[in-house]
Amino acid sequence: xxxxxxxxxxxxxxxxxxxxxxxxxxxxxxxxxxxxxxxxxxxxxxxxxxxxxxxxxxxxxxxxxxxxxxxxxxxxxxxxxxxxxxxxxxxxxxxxxxxxxxxxxxxxxxxxxxxxxxxxxxxxxxxxxxxxxxxxxxxxxxxxxxxxxxxxxxxxxxxxxxxxxxxxxxxxxxxxxxxxxxxxxxxxxxxxxxxxxxxxxxxxxxxxxxxxxxxxxxxxxxxxxxxxxxxxxxxxxxxxxxxxxxxxxxxxxxxxxxxxxxxxxxxxxxxxxxxxxxxxxxxxxxxxxxxxxxxxxxxxxxxxxxxxxxxxxxxxxxxxxxxxxxxxxxxxxxxxxxxxxxxxxxxxxxxxxxxxxxxxxxxxxxxxxxxxxxxxxxxxxxxxxxxxxxxxxxxxxxxxxxxxxx
Amino acid sequence: xxxxxxxxxxxxxxxxxxxxxxxxxxxxxxxxxxxxxxxxxxxxxxxxxxxxxxxxxxxxxxxxxxxxxxxxxxxxxxxxxxxxxxxxxxxxxxxxxxxxxxxxxxxxxxxxxxxxxxxxxxxxxxxxxxxxxxxxxxxxxxxxxxxxxxxxxxxxxxxxxxxxxxxxxxxxxxxxxxxxxxxxxxxxxxxxxxxxxxxxxxxxxxxxxxxxxxxxxxxxxxxxxxxxxxxxxxxxxxxxxxxxxxxxxxxxxxxxxxxxxxxxxxxxxxxxxxxxxxxxxxxxxxxxxxxxxxxxxxxxxxxxxxxxxxxxxxxxxxxxxxxxxxxxxxxxxxxxxxxxxxxxxxxxxxxxxxxxxxxxxxxxxxxxxxxxxxxxxxxxxxxxxxxxxxxxxxxxxxxxxxxxxx
Numbered sequence: 016x017x018x019x020x021x022x023x024x025x026x027x028x029x030x031x032x033x034x035x036x037x038x039x040x041x042x043x044x045x046x047x048x049x050x051x052x053x054x055x056x057x058x059x060x061x062x063x064x065x066x067x068x069x070x071x072x073x074x075x076x077x078x079x080x081x082x083x084x085x086x087x088x089x090x091x092x093x094x095x096x097x098x099x100x101x102x103x104x105x106x107x108x109x110x111x112x113x114x115x116x117x118x119x120x121x122x123x124x125x126x127x128x129x130x131x132x133x134x135x136x137x138x139x140x141x142x143x144x145x146x147x148x149x150x151x152x153x154x155x156x157x158x159x160x161x162x163x164x165x166x167x168x169x170x171x172x173x174x175x176x177x178x179x180x181x182x183x184x185x186x187x188x189x190x191x192x193x194x195x196x197x198x199x200x201x202x203x204x205x206x207x208x209x210x211x212x213x214x215x216x217x218x219x220x221x222x223x224x225x226x227x228x229x230x231x232x233x234x235x236x237x238x239x240x241x242x243x244x245x246x247x248x249x250x251x252x253x254x255x256x257x258x259x260x261x262x263x264x265x266x267x268x269x270x271x272x273x274x275x276x277x278x279x280x281x282x283x284x285x286x287x288x289x290x291x292x293x294x295x296x297x298x299x300x301x302x303x304x305x306x307x308x309x310x311x312x313x314x315x316x317x318x319x320x321x322x323x324x325x326x327x328x329x330x331x332x333x334x335x336x337x338x339x340x341x342x343x344x345x346x347x348x349x350x351x352x353x354x355x356x357x358x359x360x361x362x363x364x365x366x367x368x369x370x371x372x373x374x375x376x377x378x379x380x381x382x383x384x385x386x387x388x389x390x391x392x393x394x395x396x397x398x399x400x401x402x403x404x405x406x407x408x409x410x411x412x413x414x415x416x417x418x419x420x421x
Numbered sequence: 422x423x424x425x426x427x428x429x430x431x432x433x434x435x436x437x438x439x440x441x442x443x444x445x446x447x448x449x450x451x452x453x454x455x456x457x458x459x460x461x462x463x464x465x466x467x468x469x470x471x472x473x474x475x476x477x478x479x480x481x482x483x484x485x486x487x488x489x490x491x492x493x494x495x496x497x498x499x500x501x502x503x504x505x506x507x508x509x510x511x512x513x514x515x516x517x518x519x520x521x522x523x524x525x526x527x528x529x530x531x532x533x534x535x536x537x538x539x540x541x542x543x544x545x546x547x548x549x550x551x552x553x554x555x556x557x558x559x560x561x562x563x564x565x566x567x568x569x570x571x572x573x574x575x576x577x578x579x580x581x582x583x584x585x586x587x588x589x590x591x592x593x594x595x596x597x598x599x600x601x602x603x604x605x606x607x608x609x610x611x612x613x614x615x616x617x618x619x620x621x622x623x624x625x626x627x628x629x630x631x632x633x634x635x636x637x638x639x640x641x642x643x644x645x646x647x648x649x650x651x652x653x654x655x656x657x658x659x660x661x662x663x664x665x666x667x668x669x670x671x672x673x674x675x676x677x678x679x680x681x682x683x684x685x686x687x688x689x690x691x692x693x694x695x696x697x698x699x700x701x702x703x704x705x706x707x708x709x710x711x712x713x714x715x716x717x718x719x720x721x722x723x724x725x726x727x728x729x730x731x732x733x734x735x736x737x738x739x740x741x742x743x744x745x746x747x748x749x750x751x752x753x754x755x756x757x758x759x760x761x762x763x764x765x766x767x768x769x770x771x772x773x774x775x776x777x778x779x780x781x782x783x784x785x786x787x788x789x790x791x792x793x794x795x796x797x798x799x800x801x802x803x804x805x806x807x808x809x810x811x812x813x814x815x816x817x818x819x820x821x822x823x824x825x826x827x
Contacts (some may be wrong), residue, residue: 018541019693023701026562027825030707033496040519068485071716078679079474081813086464090439111450121527121681121711128709132562137426152708156538197425213547227422256571272492273715275527287425295429301436302558303534305527307681310477334541407487 019375022158024119027165031148031391032056038375039385046189052414054341054402055385057205057359059270061333061407062325063314066267070187070317074310088306091297092119092278096312100278103319104263110250116282116293118300119315123235123264123277127199128153129303130231130260133295134197141174141195143186145206145389150199168394169350177395183352184209184362189217194226200249201233203240205394206401207362208354213246223258229292230259231286234368235277238331239338240357256282262290267359267405269318269327276307276315315364316371334359337411338404344415359404362399382417427563433571437554437797440461444781445791452789458820460747460808461791463611463765465676467739467813469627469720470732473675475722480716482533494712498525498705499683503716506684509725510669516656522688522699524706525721527713529641529670531685533605535709536637536666536685539701540603547580547601549592551612551795551802553639556605574800583801590615590759590768594624600632606655607639609646612798612807613768614760619652624654635691635698636665641683644674644737645744646763662688666698673765673811675724675733684715684723687716740765742816744810750821767811780806788823 027319028034035055042392043051057075091097102371103111120126128149131140136159140148151173154160161172169175174195176186184207187197202211211219221300223230232249239245249259261280265271281293307315317323351364365374371388378400379385387400406414434440441461449457464690469477483489497503503520511518526532534555537546537749542565548556557579560566566594567578573579580601582592590613595601607619617625627634631785638655646653667686671677687699713721723729748761757770771780777794784790784806 017544017635017693019696019698019701020539020541023539023704024696024703030704032768034709056493060487060490060492061489062490065480065485068481071481075469075474075477075481078469078477079471080469081466084468084676084679086466086676087462088679117778124711125709133426133429138423149708156705156708171727173541176824189661227425270490270492273490273494275711275714287423290425290430292425295425298429298432298436299562301439302562303531303553305530308681308714310716311714405633 020156022156025155025163026152027095027163027173029389030152034387034391037385039379042379043220049383050302051383051385052406052410052417053385054406054411054414055387057267057403057405058272059148059267061270061330063074063274064330066317066320066322066323066326067314070313071310074313078207078310085309088309088312090306091115092117092303092307093309093312093350096300097317097318099319105250108247108251110248111281112250116280118279118281119295119307119312120277120304121275122266123233123262123343124149126262126277126279127233129299130296131157131159131197131289133299138196139172139174140197140199141176141189142176142199142393143201143204144175144394145178145399146199147205150231161348168390175393177202178207178209179395180351180353183267185211185215185296186223191226194228196228197231198223199226199231199233201235201328203236203358205236206360206387206389206396208360210240210242210245210357211249212244216246216249217252220252220255220258224254229257232259232261234261235264236267236358237263239335239359241335242357245357250280250282254346256284257402258285260285265315265318269332270330271314274311276311301367305369333408334404337406341404341412341415344419348419355404361404363398363400365398369396371400371420378418381419384414426562428562429560430646431571432558436558436792441791441793445785448785451767455789457789457791458812458816458823459791460812460817460820461793463673463809463811464678465673465811467736468675469676469680470729470736472723472729472732473720478717479714479718484716491715494710494715494718496707497521498523498527499715499718500715502722503723505722511654511656514653514657516654518655518656518686518688519663522811523687524685524687524702525713525718526683526710527681527684528672529639529668530555532668532683533637533639534683536702537563537565539698539705540635544602545578545580546603546605547595548580548799549584549607549610550581550800551584551798551805552645553611554798555608556825557639571774577608581799581801584610584613585614586757589618591621594628597632598795600634601625602634603637604629604634605637605639607641608762609642610683611639611642611792612766612802614764614766616646616648616651616763618650619657622652622655623658626658626661626664634664638665638667641665641670642673642764643669644649645765647741648763650770651763656688664691666691671721671724674737676736677720680717680720682717725752739814740810743812743814746817747808747810747821750825754825761810767808767810769806769808771804771806777803777806784824788821788827790823
């Protein structure tokens, strides 16, 4: 008789954003007359930029003609896209990354979730707390996290690195006696919107190189960085080629949440003994993945065109304006807020001692605004709440007005 | 110090089609004047049908306008596609499958590779021999296959079910004392092109229900079935809802190899104790996947439109004509051939006692035709060779002429 993967039964609840989606659906069905404003899940709302739409149409036409049809993509992505990324995202910032160290995929969520497969089940992971749930959840499924403590909301075998107001939402280095093997970092951070300076990140790289750890660096929000001295890539740090893997997304900088494109960078000298992690990931890609669609890879290339850059600068600016509007609005109401400056996320302390889910229900039921409960991202997120800047400007303004009226 | 997943180091070589790709590339670079005809990897060559191109353009335009833009897709796929599939692929054939039992994905390769994650690492798998390499390789990575015997080309913990000329390339039921937990079946078969009758498949369903096994049924090639009494879906069999998961692809019936779309069907009553496999796969989808692109799901819907069906019937007919041409041509040369009738694959015995890779090199170097060595699919494939019908008609004719001239 077959058996299931029992690790799945350890989950205390469903995937955070599935839970939120369900709650909102139930509320909406019970109150069809209410206009719900969704600032919860980090989904974009602006249409694809014209340069991207043009590239898609052109690629679709190619797919419709025998001479220019494209079947299976190369395992690791088309050279035209990998070379563009290497040049524009890395070499132009002084990062030493080659095109063949870039693996094109259908998004950073999949890559962040799948990367743990190439590591031993004995490895110990460390995560920021609060954090994007996929890092922990994918390790729960693999069996790396031990048992769940419902009281504390923590897994016995995970090293939590609290990110709180006290440390400005940037975690301390773990103790060397209790060093993790895999360290998930995400800056600009999801959910807190916090950033790390180049010097700060360099300390992590040095730590990882000394401790023999790998940093799994999620840079999905780098396009929102506005301040100087904030690294856009971990490969801006010395020695990162020996200890870091970086994830990037086209979802937030170019509105590809519904188009699906991302990439992972694994430097060739990142090795465990004489085995390169690059070769393991290439094997995984070749065996369990079949490439991102040609038309979507062409759309990705258009993101870096002169036209595309100009249009997307405007699009990101639109969301940044929303972020500032929410940040300023909440601040003026007396809320304790952070994030927003280098991020599309606004992180706020829930008022009047409400816990995160109480505030979620309060906002949903009283003013029909959807956010994300901080506790859904980890125990140190309790008492916090995330709002996103990815709504329309009109909805953003209205949401702030509604909260003001509470 | 972190460690890697040591299962990867157990592989005797690289992924079959990556190896072939590399060999062909090396040969092509050394002989740039030669025109290589590729009948190896099962990649299609005909352009997307007009109905699909139209649907893509329309969906791209929607993505370029604020009012019709689509962000993250629903976790399990858009209702418009799931309902169309449930109706056209299942209910119209008398199969009792609901739309919410269908999970849309970016292809059957990913689904076939990922499905093992929801099962225990203790489960024993059974595979046809020869077989599409992803089933075994994804289990090697997970650690379910034991040790590799280089001499025999087999894994110690895998149950191989030989498919040979003696059994008409349809495997026998495994012995009950040594029953597998997970049984991978693929009909029409890759690589042999063989099929199973409805009565034959019913025996497997009855066996699985008695033995407490799950059948992982890969029906990626069902569109090539021409004969009656050959099931297009395992859900045509009584009791399959209690023991089967089915994988489908848009790659071969609609030319989506470069567009990426597939789906997996998990009936809700398929349960291990009180845990439904549907809920586990939904959790995996929600946590580690972010949906197939909206535009590609719209293209998938067009596959089922009246126009789309007519155009694709012609496209499949084109490849079927190629299959018949290769089959007849080789037969007339005295080769022992099978497949082709209900499949885009032609399976032939290598001539003059050559082994599979010798024949691969022979064809590549002597007549610049690429096929796939049967031994790459498993030990019982040794001495066999696969050719695909997915080339252009002109290339197919030329390849057969070249082989004739050998």
